[in-house]
Amino acid sequence: MEFRVLGSIGIIDGTRFTAIQGARQCTLLALLLLNAGHPVTKDQFFEELWEDETALARPANALQAQVARLRKVLRAELGDEFVSRRLITRPSSYVLDVDPLDVDVHRFASLTGRARVLTGRDPEVARGLLKQALELWQGPALQGVTGGPICQSARAQLEEDRLRAVEDRIQLDIVTDGHAQAVGELRKLAFLAPWREKLFEWLMVCLYRLGRQAEAVQTYNQLRARLVEEFGMEPSPSVKKCLLAILNQDPVLGGVERHGAARTPVRTSA
Structure with missing residues (x-):
């Protein structure tokens, strides 16, 4: 039995x-799954479940009623023994006593952490771990949750963690499969997240290393136009430095990739 947070909140039983x-x-x-095995205080639940606790006639009773409904749902799916042993009531908190690795969000963190440890010495294994981690995502994190600051902060942090894992995996894809394989995905990601300028740097360098210097410059121009139009800002100094290196054919960018040549990660600046 497993639990999902990376997508719709729910329970996974085999393929169901x-x-x-x-x-x-x-x-x-x-909230219970994000803190699997650790207490979540009643005050935290009040803050997340109701915008204004003082508007409730009996806040404690309202929370107890919500917990009772959740117990009923879990009992129907997991049985009486699970609920009585695992959903624990304490004087000022509740705990869902499950193995964190049975919750996708914690398994994601474990897999990405292991991948980063192995990146330098075993990129193939590291890439496989990152792929496993990213396959856990079945939609936006905490889908269906309309909680307060804790959930909003967790959602933003998880999306940042997902994008970082994608970036790490693309770097390893380049090492293993070459720059040509990364261009398509980099174009898509850069379009969806124009504020992550590092993606544009990588795309520019990949195109340059494939002998497509004009496209690399065009990519910079597209980024600049979008940043100016949507955010009223210029590209970062790092991206501008990357453009200058491309225009000058700076050796720091590496040479044009040849079929069968050794691949290196994209490094655009110190």
Whole structure:
């Protein structure tokens, strides 16, 4: 039995997925899963489940009612023994006592952490771990959750972690498969996240190393036009430095990739 946070909140039993219904029930379970094995205080639940706790006539009773509903859902899916042993009530908190690695978000963190340790000495294994980690994502994190600052912060951090894992995997793809294989995905990611200028740097360098210098310069111009139009800002000094290196055919960028040549990670600046 496993739990999903990276997508719709729910329970995975083999190949069967059961989504939790209701925004407050999703938020309640999400908070417990994000803190698997650790207590979540009642004050934290109040902050996430209700914008204004003081508007509730009996806040403690309202929270107990939500927990009772969640117990009913979990009992239907996991049985009485699981609920009685694992969903623990304490005087000022609740704990969902499950193995963190049975929750996709914690397994994602474990896989990406192991991958980064292995990147330097075994890039193939590291790439495989990152692929496994990214396959856990079945949609935006905490989908269906409308919680307060804790959930909002967690959602933003998880998306940042996902993009970083994608970037790390692309770097390893370049080492293993060459620059040509990375160009398509870099174009897509750069379009979706223009504020992550590092993606544009990598795309520019990949195109340059493939002998497509004009496209590399065009990529810079597209980035600049979009940043100016949408954000009212110029590209970062790092991206400008990358453009200058391309225009000057700076040896620091490496030579044009030849079929069968050794591949190196994209490094655009110190």
